[in-house]
Amino acid sequence: MVQSSWALFMVLTMAAPLLVIAYRTHRIKLITFETRAIMQVGMMALSLALVAVLTSYLLQLSGPRSVPMIFAAMFFLGAVSLRILGLQLLLLWDWRETKRQPVLVYGAGAAGIQLASALRQAREARPVAFVDDNPTLHGLMVAGLSVHAPKALPSLIARHKIARILIAMPSASTARQKELIAALAQHGPEVQVLPSYVNIMNGETGGEALRTVSPDELLGRDKVDLDIPEIAKTYAGRVVMVTGAGGSIGSELCRQLINCKPARIVLFEQGEFQLYSIDRDLRPQAEAAGIGVTTRLGSITNKARVTGVIAEEGVEIILHAAAYKHVPLVEDNELEGARNNVLGTQVVAEAAYAAGIERFILVSTDKAVRPTNVMGATKRMAELVVQDLQTRSQTTKFAMVRFGNVLGSSGSVLPLFQKQIEAGGPVTVTHKDVTRFFMTIPEAARLVLLAGSYARGGDVFVLDMGKPRRIIDIAHQMIALSGLSVKDPVSGQGDIEVRVTGLRPGEKLYEELLIDDESLRPTPHPKILRAEEAMLSQIEIVAMIRDLQGAITEADTARLRRLIEARVEGYHVQEIPQPRLG
Structure with missing residues (x-):
């Protein structure tokens, strides 16, 4: 056989x-x-x-x-x-043979299984277990890894020395992802999020499979949906001029204007490099949308230049974002701060009034309400100038928008904290009890555009930004989201020190959005409020400007301070409390 x-x-x-x-x-x-x-x-x-x-x-x-x-x-x-x-x-x-970083995968669904499979082939990370909210999966083996309940996170992190937690729930809502990020960040390891398949297909992941949690996710509330059809109708086919076009808010305004289909965007900026940067960034998008872009160098305090640009370009709407806004710098350079913020606003607003343009929107700040610093006081004076012009204008609609702190803008705390964390600390906070309202750059820019749509004349628009947040809490969160821990001042254990330095001159413990809460009026958007606040008479405004020009001409800072005390409601020099320990 x-x-x-x-x-x-x-x-x-x-x-x-x-x-x-x-x-x-x-x-x-x-x-x-x-x-x-x-x-x-x-x-x-x-x-x-x-x-x-x-x-x-x-x-x-x-x-x-x-x-x-x-x-x-x-x-x-x-x-x-x-x-x-x-x-x-x-x-x-x-x-x-290789030191692979142990990681936990949050989410044992299809995305989590694919992620674990990919990580097994990588030399940088090693998946050790799944964590999932679904109780029917607890105790099972999925893709060769055990599935645990969220309550087992502390023991898993300690046992496997987990350095990173990867959230593999791309179909989860933004609110749910934020909730998870906040909860997981408390355990210590760095938290990263797998982007949705839609974002990957649209190329919105920056070429990376995972993204580190953005500081924007420290907002502490859901972003406000300000995508309103009225915005596009207001700006479509118009020539829109943005002052301070190279700044954080100005540049975002220009980007969002493209979606509104204006006839042309006039970029007005004092800084040459800032103007070059926004022009290089904006022009390809604008040309693709068939929108013209004009770049104009100049200072808002130069009346001839401002008037000339408005006339030459046929400007119909002005979004006035140019300002000096850094509190300590303006406190030390109060005359220049007043020249730019008050007289500059007067120049642009009066040029708009004289030209009979359709709308003028002033970008203001919550620091203008009962200010304790020159920057906030000058912004309130700028508001008073604009309110006065509205009383005489039959054509131009003047309005103002008050912001809280804008996440990621130049001079805000978040870029500073990021640099301090990258340098190994310390992260500096001026006072343990300092609180601020926060909003994102897109929210801020969209609020300005909406103000232009809703403006009746003399309005002050504010965004309902929820409850203010303590700056020290944001510092702690950013350290945790970076995969590090806050150093204990007693034992010395931890990675990054948080140091309380004391309030700076002119800095408030907390900010307000309204001078008079009784002045609030609704708008078509539930999260946007309109305030109708008291104003000075035309004679008082003329006297205020005359005194201000005199103080600047004579370089008399004491006269400027007296003028602010006399004309700005609620202005006071705040006593600086000593920082509390612990």
């Missing part, structure tokens, strides 16, 4: 290499050996059994009919077992 089977052995020996090539089993990478590869090996085993059956039938060989099937099963089990054994040996060797 054995001698009669030599022909069968010869046929199978010749057929096997051909089937290997046909099913490409020699092309299967060992480290990617998975279900499809196993199916390929199974199909090859069945094909060998079929060749054996056909050969036995054609050569009329004797023997049990079950032999080909037994041979196929033994071949399949042997081929798969050897590959799995080889794969495990490779992984064991790789784990010993």
Whole structure:
């Protein structure tokens, strides 16, 4: 019987290499050996059994009919077992030879399984377990990893020395992701989020599979949806001039204006490099949308230049974002701060009034309400100038928008904290009890555009930004989201020190948005409020400007301070409390 089977052995020996090539089993990478590869090996085993059956039938060989099937099963089990054994040996060797960062994957769904599979092939990270909210998955093995409940996070982090938690829930809502980020950040490891498949297809991941949690997610509330159809109608086909176009708010205003389809955007900026940067960034998008862009260098205090640009370009709407806004700097340079913020606003607003343009929107600040610093006081004086012009204007609608602190803008605390954390600390906070309202740059820019749509004349618009947040809490969160810990002042344990330095001159413990809460009026948007506040008479405004110009001409800072005290409601010099420890 054995001698009669030599022909069968010869046929199978010749057929096997051909089937290997046909099913490409020699092309299967060992480290990617998975279900499809196993199916390929199974199909090859069945094909060998079929060749054996056909050969036995054609050569009329004797023997049990079950032999080909037994041979196929033994071949399949042997081929798969050897590959799995080889794969495990490779992984064991790789784990010993390389320092792979242990990570937890939050979410044991399809995205989590794919992420864990990809990480197994990477040399930088090693997935050790899944964490999932679904109780039916707890205790199961998924993709070779055990699934745990969220309450097991502290023990998993301690046992495996987890350095990073990866959230693999791309279909989860933004609110749910923020909730998870806040909860996971408290445990210490760095938190990263797998972007949604839509973002990946749209190329919004920056070429990376994972993104580090953005400081914008420290907002402490949901972003306000300000995508209102009225915005586009207001600016469509108009020539819009943005002063301070190279700044954080001005540049974002320009970007969002493109979606409103204006006829042309006039970029007015004092800084040459800032103007160059926004022009380079904006022009390709504007040209693609068929929108003209004009760049104009100049200072808002230069009346001839401002008036000339408005006339030459046929400006119909002005968004006035140019200002000096850094509190300590303006406190030390109060005359220049007043010249730019008050007289500059007067120049642009009066030029708009004289030209009879359609709308003028002043970008103001919550620091203008009962100010304790020159910057806030000058912004309130600028508001008073604009309110006065509205009383005489039959054509131009003047309005103002008050912001809280804008996340990520130049001079805000978040870029400062990021640099301090990257440098190893300390992170400096002026006082433990300092609170601020926060909004994102897109929210701020969109609020300005909406103000232009809703303006009736003399309005002050504010955004409902929820409750103010303590700056020291944001510092702690940013440190935690960076995968580090706050240094304990007593034991010295931890990574980054948070140091309380004391309030700076003119700095308030907390900010307000309204001078008079009774002045609030609704708008078509539930999160945007309109305040109708008290104003000075035309005679009082003329006297205020005359005194201000005199103080600047004579370089008399004491006169400027007296003027502010007399004309700005609620202005006071705040006593600086001593920072509390602990």
